Amino acid sequence: MAIRIYNTLKREKKAFKPVKEGRVGIYFCGMTVQDRPHLGHMRAFVVGDAVRRFFEFSGYEVNYVQNFTDIDDKIIDRSIREGTDWRKIGERYIEEYFRASDRMNLKRATFYPRATQHIQEIIEIVSLLEKKGIAYEREGNVYFDVTRFQGYGKLSGKKLEELVSGARVEPDPLKKNPFDFALWKAWKEGEPYWYSPWGKGRPGWHIECSAMSTHYLGQPFDIHGGGEDLIFPHHENEIAQAEAARDKPFVNYWLHVGYVKLAGEKMSKSTGRFTAIADLLERYDPNAIRLYLLQTHYRSPIEYSEENLMQAQRAWEKIEVFLSRFESAEPPSVEPPASFVEAMEDDFNTPRALGALFEGMREANTFLDAGDEERARSTYGEILVMLGVLGFKPQEKAETAIDEIMEILLEVRKKLREEKNYAVADLIRGRLQEKGIILEDTPEGTRWRRGTR
RNA sequence: GGCGGCAUAGCCAAGUGGCCAAGGCGGCGGUUUGCAAAACCGCUAUUCCCCGGUUCGAAUCCGGGUGCCGCCUCCA
Numbered sequence: 196m197a198i199r200i201y202n203t204l205k206r207e208k209k210a211f212k213p214v215k216e217g218r219v220g221i222y223f224c225g226m227t228v229q230d231r232p233h234l235g236h237m238r239a240f241v242v243g244d245a246v247r248r249f250f251e252f253s254g255y256e257v258n259y260v261q262n263f264t265d266i267d268d269k270i271i272d273r274s275i276r277e278g279t280d281w282r283k284i285g286e287r288y289i290e291e292y293f294r295a296s297d298r299m300n301l302k303r304a305t306f307y308p309r310a311t312q313h314i315q316e317i318i319e320i321v322s323l324l325e326k327k328g329i330a331y332e333r334e335g336n337v338y339f340d341v342t343r344f345q346g347y348g349k350l351s352g353k354k355l356e357e358l359v360s361g362a363r364v365e366p367d368p369l370k371k372n373p374f375d376f377a378l379w380k381a382w383k384e385g386e387p388y389w390y391s392p393w394g395k396g397r398p399g400w401h402i403e404c405s406a407m408s409t410h411y412l413g414q415p416f417d418i419h420g421g422g423e424d425l426i427f428p429h430h431e432n433e434i435a436q437a438e439a440a441r442d443k444p445f446v447n448y449w450l451h452v453g454y455v456k457l458a459g460e461k462m463s464k465s466t467g468r469f470t471a472i473a474d475l476l477e478r479y480d481p482n483a484i485r486l487y488l489l490q491t492h493y494r495s496p497i498e499y500s501e502e503n504l505m506q507a508q509r510a511w512e513k514i515e516v517f518l519s520r521f522e523s524a525e526p527p528s529v530e531p532p533a534s535f536v537e538a539m540e541d542d543f544n545t546p547r548a549l550g551a552l553f554e555g556m557r558e559a560n561t562f563l564d565a566g567d568e569e570r571a572r573s574t575y576g577e578i579l580v581m582l583g584v585l586g587f588k589p590q591e592k593a594e595t596a597i598d599e600i601m602e603i604l605l606e607v608r609k610k611l612r613e614e615k616n617y618a619v620a621d622l623i624r625g626r627l628q629e630k631g632i633i634l635e636d637t638p639e640g641t642r643w644r645r646g647t648r
Numbered sequence: 649g650g651c652g653g654c655a656u657a658g659c660c661a662a663g664u665g666g667c668c669a670a671g672g673c674g675g676c677g678g679u680u681u682g683c684a685a686a687a688c689c690g691c692u693a694u695u696c697c698c699c700g701g702u703u704c705g706a707a708u709c710c711g712g713g714u715g716c717c718g719c720c721u722c723c724a
Contacts (some may be wrong), residue, residue: 224724232724239724269722322722351719357650358720400722422724429723452724453653459716464723489674490661496654496717503660513672516686534670538662550671560678560687617682624684626661635685648685 198253200418201494201542203426203449205349208542211448214419218256220412221247222446224404224421224429225261225307228270228288232295233469234484234499239422239452240491241485242543244301244586246420246450249539252584260411261304263289265311268398269384272626281387285309288398291355295472299481300588306411310403316390317398317406321378321391323440333369335381335394341374344435350449351427355637376432401432408433414441420450424461453496462499470499479504482587483511489545504551505647512646514582517556518589519562519644521575531584545585552581601632605641612636 197210213219223243226236243261245370250257265285265601274281296303310317321337324330329343341347341355348354358374367373382388388395408416414437421430430449437445455462462469475484487507530536532555538547555578562571582589604623610618624634633646 224722230723234724236724242724267722323695352651355652355722420724423707423718424723427719454718454724456717461718461723466723486661486672493663494653495661496678500660503673505661509674510672513686516650520687542661546660546672547670550662553671558686564688612682615682628685635684636681636683637686638681642686 197239197538198250199542200448200450202447204446212419213255213260214413214415214447216438217254218258219250219418220416221250221418221420222303222408222412223261223420224425224592225263226288226293227264227267227269227400228285228292229267229273231288231469231471231473232292233462233464233471234297234475235422235455235469237293237299237472237484238297238455238488238493238497239420240301240486241299241337242588243420244422244582245489245545246418246498246543247302248586250499251544253540257305259302259386259502259555260308260408262404262407263292263309264403265309266288266387266397270510277384280320295476298612299472300355300586302586304529308407308409308411310398313403313407313410314391314398316410317402317547320381320436320440321402324378324436327439329439330378331371335379336369337379337393337399337568338370338375339378339432339435339439341372341376341435344638346561346622347435348431348439350431350434352550353427353431355473359579364436368612376401376428378436382412401429402436403431405436405440406524409437409441409445415447417446418448418450419446423453424463441466442446452493453491455497455499457499457576458547475504479508480511480590482514482589483508485587486511488530489570490549492544492546495543498575509645514587515589515646516644517560517578519642521572521634524572524575526579527577529573529580531577531580535577535581535584539584540590545641548585549582552578601643605634605643608634609641 200211201206201208207611221243223240239262243259247257247259263285266281273279274284277284301572321330324339325332325337330337331551332341332509348358355374363389378394379391379393379402380399381393382395382397388397408419419430419433434445456609457468457470460468482509483504487504488497532551534554535548535551538544538551543549555574559574559578561569562568563576608620608623611617611623627643628648631645631647633644633648635642635644
């Protein structure tokens with residue numbers, strides 16, 4: 196069976212066909228680096244990561260491109276407000292992004308292009324649009340004439356007339372039509388600039404993605420992803436720019452990730468209502484956060500709440516406990532169960548895939564309890580593959596002083612238990628639990644782990 | 649005002665015409681244990697927001713209603 200993807204443009208789920216057999220080009224809209232990365236960003240990127248890993252698992256060679264838009268109005272605003280160089284603002288949040296990305300075990304993209312490093316490609320596509328009479332220059336600004344692109348609105352399902360009637364945009368006297376958007380913005384005192392055929396200036400918002408995605412992946416390319424909030428105007432405008440400039444389709448599959456909501460409303464940078472991923476990582480295991488994000492299908496909204504995160508944290512601990520039972524076992528090379536693969540092939544249905552994973556755990560435990568080590572190990576191998584495809588990475592236990600101390604403590608406690616001094620043995624266990632260390636007495640001896648209970 | 653989405657157990661969440669409505673968290677009972685923990689077994693939605701309709705049969709399709717959310721402005 197083939198991978199089926201829901202395409203926002205067609206509003207249907209369809210079997211994936213790559214532009215080039217055996218390869219897939221994915222452009223995932225990254226951040227405009229004007230503020231800290233939050234849980235909403237992370238949701239989109241975790242989904243992108245799982246999609247990418249599943250393609251790789253399915254035998255595709257994946258070219259994964261994720262941009263940083265490092266020049267725009269908000270970055271300039273912030274730079275002026277803080278009195279910091281605009282480049283430093285971008286660097287700050289890009290660094291924070293990579294720290295979070297690594298802790299979340301997001302596989303590194305093939306390329307991380309930045310708008311400011313592709314000014315040349317941007318100028319080329321704007322020039323092309325101007326030559327064709329689709330873009331026009333006004334006082335050093337270049338605008339895209341939306342009436343010159345037939346398909347305008349096809350992604351977001353909007354019609355130009357409807358947009359105009361419900362317009363909330365400030366009428367700009369330089370624009371022919373209020374929905375024309377800036378491809379190039381003329382320089383203003385105190386702002387960064389690059390030289391262009393239209394004088395000093397800088398790129399508008401949407402153009403960098405049209406320029407960079409096709410630069411790295413060709414046109415058309417396979418999959419363009421991002422948060423749902425990018426559908427309009429960002430992705431709509433990307434389509435207009437790329438297709439009008441080159442008279443060929445831009446993207447074959449549009450994949451959009453649902454919102455993370457905060458107290459019933461959308462989490463958003465612009466309102467300041469967001470939960471920074473770095474703050475969350477201080478309180479939760481990155482795998483628990485990933486589990487929390489993947490237990491809902493990517494197109495449905497997720498409600499942010501500490502309780503839901505706690506549930507995911509517990510579920511993740513269940514997985515860790517499971518893995519610790521097999522620590523010494525050499526995992527065999529196996530295929531994951533069909534139910535898992537089918538779930539993922541069906542528009543990346545990670546909740547169903549996780550169902551298969553948990554069922555596998557139960558089976559493996561049952562085999563192990565029954566003494567059927569061979570089947571237990573084989574099922575354990577399947578679990579490892581599934582965890583890997585979904586991008587989970589159990590924390591490696593670093594050998595530290597605490598291990599040595601625990602060893603001594605467990606030895607002493609063993610003596611106490613042999614002497615049936617349960618009161619003191621239980622005291623040790625109870626006090627350790629208060630500090631987040633759980634003891635488990637098994638017939639083979641006592642294990643310890645970090646956990647909430 | 650225009651367009652779109654969602655409503656499934658205490659909580660999270662799959663399921664889009666037909667075996668007992670996946671799975672996770674929580675709870676209850678049991679096996680096991682010195683007691684716990686972990687693990688396993690059983691129970692925890694006779695019913696899928698409400699009202700009609702189509703059908704032999706619907707959570708799933710159609711019509712109406714209610715509630716919540718999103719986009720139309722910067723946003724993953």
